[in-house]
Amino acid sequence: MAAAENPTIEWRLERRPHGRLDFIDAQGRVHTDVDVLRAFPISDPEGPVAIVGENDVELAWIDALAAVEPALRAALEAELSRREFLPLVERIEEVSDSEPAEWTVETDRGRRRFKVAHADDVLRLPDGGAVITDTYGVRYTIQSISCLDARSRRFFEKAQ
């Protein structure tokens, strides 16, 4: 049971079995099984984070992870990385000419084929990386386009 307390904000998180997370508010009320969500996961992943309970009710808002005291931050980041499925593309094997385009990629979690509905779902980020959203809403990230091998880069350019 990992607990993290926040001196400035009167609430805390508690880890429960099976990966569930409880939120105890200032009045000591317990909200079970809450979610930790990034508000701008693509354009500002280090930015605001929200804790959302049942019925989509927002329980807490954190402007920036960096400003939070380390223990809580670690707990939040652990939770975020646990729920965020963001395979990292290491190599692009093929992008088909069909519509929707079918991508075959090698990720840090293994080989994967997926379909991309539209060229707009391939998004270049200002930091040189990219995010590809497949037809199911799963996001694949590329850390840095210039670090890909030449063949992968060609496929990426073609897909845009």
Next chain:
Amino acid sequence: MENLHGTNAAPAREAAGAAGQPPRERFQLEPGETLLAACRFDLNAELGFTDGWLVLTDKRLLADAPASADEAPARRTEGGVWEWPLDATTQLDVRMRNAIGRIELAKRGDVIARWLFTAARAKGVHALEDAFDERLHGERAARQEKPQLREEAPEQEAAAVPSAKAGDEEAAPGAGGASWQALGRLVSFARPHAGMAFLGGLLTLAGTAAALVPPYLTMPLVDQVLIPRQNGANVPFSLVWWYLAGLALAAFAAWLLSWARSWVLAWVSERVAADLRVRTYAHMQNLSLDFFSGKRTGDLITRVGSDTDRINMFLSVNLIEFSSNVMLVLLTAAVLVWMNPTLAIVTLAPFPFVLWLAYAVRYRLRRGFARASVAWADMTSVLADTIPGIRVVKAFAQERREVGRFRAANDRVLEANDRVNVVWSFFGPLVSLCSEGGILVVWAAGAWLVFGGSVTVGTLTAFLTYISRFYGRVESMIHMVPATQRAAASAQRIFEILDCKPSVAEAGRPVDPGRVRGRIVISGVHFRYGSREILHGIDLTIEPGEMIGLVGASGSGKSTLANLVCRFYDPSSGSITIDGTDLRQLSIPDYRRNLGCVLQEPFLFFGTIAENIAYGLPDAPRDKIVAAARAAGAHDFILRLPAAYDSRVGERGGSLSGGERQRLSIARALLVDPRILILDEATSSVDPETEAIIQSAIDRLVAGRTTIAIAHRLSTLRRADRLVVLDAGRIVEIGTHDELLAADGAYARLYNAQMKAAEEAAAGV
């Protein structure tokens, strides 16, 4: 008798031209009588076309023969026109029934005369009606506006004429020499790249000259090397090498030069087309809403997209080729005449005939291409109609019909192209035949001259080489006729847009209102759309921070009034002031920065949720965006989306529900923090439960802002400070909910009907 035109405003009215003037010889005023308005009518009793005048003075109504009339109250003037004296019991009633309007003059409620007119005359007739009402029934602000109207009535008539003309032009695109004018106007777009264009011209000239060298070299090769050698003279073979080297060099130079030329001119034309595209689009964005309501999306997309591309193709490929061909043809002709004038004249004999052919076929082609262009735009319009409306298509299982509609449009394109091809396929080979004939003539004349000894075989060989090139170029020039006509038609379609003036024009010296307080004074506002009068004299003062609820049946003018406050349109007469300044004097973009709109159908642009919220304020920091979303009650559902604020939404909102999209549009309005807020049926497209959520968001939005809210569901206007009930373009009641219920008028009837319907619905469940 004093002449009608003799007095005060004569110069101004003279300027309006014959179209705005009742004929002087028939319509004459008595001394001391003033002209208030004049208009024309154009139908007789049998609905045949006629042309007559109605003239209103402060004492009488004068008119040409009406469609029907009681003889008794009328008299005839010396000029031969009918006249009716006016008093407090005479009334004028104008009504439009579809395309036909009627004017009825009544005395004590009995109709005594009646005129008919088409929608084309409606504007002038309505102006006369206004003047009549002000004269006899003294509507508010009459004194102020009378002199203005007197000037305006004839001018409006005159103004109707050019707009009708513009319509005609559109009906016959590509007519007359206008297409060449349109192409000529493209030159102004090339001016920023004049240096490169000039370089391209030089390269063309040089390339053409280089291409003329090889045939010239064949002449001495034949005469001084090959033929003497054949006749037994001792000519060293090394001479042949020299000539061959010369030929190769010339060919190489020609290739290099034409390569450079193509690149340079393509560079210029690409920029011209790009400028044209942006200029057209920017101009379109500045045009008023009524421009867009009158055009089909597909047609506009075709103009900005395909038409500019066609011009680009023309400039970069055809024009270059054309100019180099013209130069080559001229230079070749010059070289031929220089080499041997007799042979040259014989050789060039069929050329004028080819030119005449090209000229003759041009007209047919141009008409054909204009038709093809229109057919193509129609086809694009079918796409642009049905793709956004795909849900309706599917819901009514009309896929087959839509495919049929597309096929029909496609068939029209096919048919139009077929027609052009018939002309073209006949014409192309005919030109080939002529050029073959030309070569035949050269052989015949050349052989005869060689036999006569006045021409060498070398000269004849050079001639033949030149002439086959010559006609080759002429042929390819002729092939360019269609491309030219196509580009001309496209250029004209683009300039049609560029020549459109926004009907809501920026003032000459626009005033930046800064951040307004939000006091809106609407006084004596009339509004006509086409021939329909939608607002009949609205007077309303809205205090800063006040919330006004506009209530009334569909078509009572609620949205129109809101549109006028947004200045999407200008009132036909009367004025709207903001903090005491007339809306027409304010800079449009600066004024609209004070405005926030939440419309019935929230439009989301392609982009992320955050971008959509920040549409009115693209640089808004993230915390402001989140705050706006929170206030709009959108924050919670946004967080649940796969990428929260970074989730992408399509033009039709993608996976979002109507209520969610509406909350995004409220957040969008909240973010710009407007002083004046327009809520046009903001909650009518969502269910009552969602409405409750949106309503609380709206309550936050409204606080402290001047608000005009339009709603059918009266329950949504509970918080309004005052309710304004409109009926058929007039204000019938103003007051709070309780006051209006107590008054037991139109509002009470509406409210009770809705309550009853709600109860019945509840009972039914």
